Amino acid sequence: MTISDKSPTSNDSYDEFPYESYPFPHTRPEYLRTIGVLFGMTPPTLKTARVLELGCSNGGNIINFAETYPKSYSLGVDLSKTEIEHGHKLIQKLGLKNIELKHMSITDLDESFGKFDYIICHGVFSWVPDAVKDKILEISNKLLNKNGISFISYNVLPGWNMVNNIRDMMLFHSSIFEDTHNKVKQAKLFLDFVNDSLQDSTAPYAKFLKEEALALAKHEDQYLRHEYLAEENTPFYFHKFMDLARAHSLNYLGDANIQTMYLGNLPAHASEKLAVINDIVRTEQYIDFIYNRRFRCTLLVGKDTVINRAITSEILDQFYTMCMLSADKLESDIDLSNALESITFSLIESTATSISTSSPIMKAIFYSYIDNIGNPLKINKLLHVASTKLPQFALQDFIQEFNNNIGKLVLSGYIKLFESKPASIFEISAKPKASNLARYQAAHASINKLWITTQINQLLAIQLPDKYVLELLDGNHNLEQITTKLTDKFVKGELVAAEGDVKITDKATLKNLASKCVESSLEKFRRNFILVA
Incomplete structure (x- = not known):
């Protein structure tokens, strides 16, 4: 997630505090298509799909799709010039010709860019001015192909009623500091102060504040800056969001997390009472009230789309x-x-x-x-x-x-x-192969942030031996060659093996260890949608 179309200074804040661009599996067109088919639609095919992401950062959420489907086309837009430039460099290194990232405002998108089968707007809607919110919904209507699906996520009420108290506290405390980095630092110190001050209190409100303070303390500075110290952060009641969507001739398909829609997950008496309501939006709103929900990922379709939620x-x-x-x-x-x-x-x-x-x-x-x-x-x-x-x-x-x-x-x-088989293989071939993106991510990952994107757009944490194995999965190295190269890593000290406090230096022992590491890594990759044909 990154943000688009805030105040003139907030764009600079995203260049100063770049938002890590992670993959999000529930935004991926394959997943959106699955929900559409489940609910009776015939969404556009994936192989030639046109995908638009609003607030794309450096493209980390859509580059994998573009690589997987070379006949598709993806367009990402974002106001952060720095992140768009980073994305351009990655796309160029991967040799992709079917994806574009544009440094531009969401408000400048119009029908000259063509129509799209899948529109993704993750982590943007609540954080932009009303005029931009309106434009996002306008795009979801005017630029969406027939049977296309638009994904929009946003903060929701009633869950954010109490969370806003934390945000107000952090904004108040940090308001006297001018430097953005100092604001974040002071906000984190304030969270520590809140936690320490309430250490001995057992009151319900104190319990909530302590839990929130502890949870937020684990987040990176970028998250606190853009979620809690942002100039704009507007949560919605779900039915109010749908009023806005319907004003743009959009209809509710479902939630990206379909289990949240299932009344059977509620207590029996609540489920029975809600089952008599013949209005999906009102039912969903009641569920939000019951669970004190604070975030939604809503799927929207054209108003004339036929939907059938009876699953057999x-x-x-x-x-x-x-x-x-x-x-x-x-x-x-x-x-x-x-x-x-x-x-x-x-x-x-x-x-x-x-x-x-x-x-x-x-x-x-x-x-x-x-x-x-x-x-x-x-x-x-x-x-x-x-x-x-x-x-x-x-x-x-x-x-x-x-x-x-x-x-x-x-x-x-x-x-x-x-709905379709993921573009990965379950077998470990004689010369295993991973996507160019995954191998690039492994090669350029820092020791503190070892993760790659899977073929179902999940983030997979890896260890240092996994990183070195993954770099070799270009389809040209057999298992023996991979083991030999990993053994060299142990011999040179790039990987360290020890028994207790004693470093292992015997080459035969290191080769045996390297062989086990290769076997373990490939098993991990096999079961996590990393290996490709």
Whole structure:
């Protein structure tokens, strides 16, 4: 995220405090298309898609898409000249011809730029003046192709009612300082002061302030500057945002996080009461009230777009599915057929979210998902794989039980859907290969910020051995060559291996260690959408 079209001085603040341009998987056109198809649309094809990002920073959110789909076209606009220049250098080094980044105002976009299939505006809407907000919605209407999808994120109420107290405090304390860096420094010191002052208080308000102060203290200076010390930060009630969108002939498709739309995730009595409301916007607003929501990622479409949110097992059959789970026991340590033994499966990205089952069929299905993390499968393929684990059950038994559960698993956030197979491979080839972007990121990453962009636009943290392995994944090095080059890194001291306090120098031992590092890195890449054909 970076910001566009603020006051004349705020543009300078983004050059002074550049906002790290991260990839955001829920903004990626593949994901937007998935939500569109799920809700009955026929969104434009990805291979030739035209993508527009408003507030693109250095293009870190859309460059991967451009590289993956060479016949597509992506345009990013941003007011930060520094970030656009950084993006130009990266695009040039990657040799991409199908993406442009322009240093310009959102307000200067018009129909001469053509129409787009997917429009992305992440982390901009709440932070710009009203005239620019209006322009963003105008663009989402006038520049969006038929069956196209526009993504807009923004801060929302009621969640920001209390958070605004923190922002007001930080703005008040930092207002007497002129230098921007000093403002941020003083704001952080103020957070420390708040936390220390309330250390012994057990009052609910004190508890909230302490939790927020501790959470904000972990963020980088750029985040505090542009989120809490920004000149503009306007949260909206969802229904008020939709009033603005409808005034521009835009309709609500859904939320980028579809599980937040599912009434079944609410307590039963609340779900029953909200289910009788025949108005999706009002229902969503009530959910925001219940959860005290503070941020939304809304998908908008043209007002005449036909939407069908009735999700059936027949509809879900057309999607590739993945479930990123870990189990409290290894499959090899249990008897899958034992209907008396319950196994707990937890989401890897949120171990506090778990589901337990003693059903032999569901256990086989979940273990099959674990085996295929990084390899989304269509449901019929998944169930075929799972059925081989329990040959005493018929395939129809798997189909029936899974159909009884899949809707809730999808809408509760356990199962991820992919309308098209991600552009990565699950096999480790003789000469493994990663995208040019991922290899560039690895080669130029600082030791303190080792991360790369996956083929599903996720940020993947890597370790130093991963970095060196990744740099060699150009499709020209076999495993032995990669191991030899990694061994050299150990020998030269660029990678250090030790037993206790004693550094390992024996070359045979280092080669064995390098071989294990290569194996571990490739397994990590295989399961995280890094390897490509």
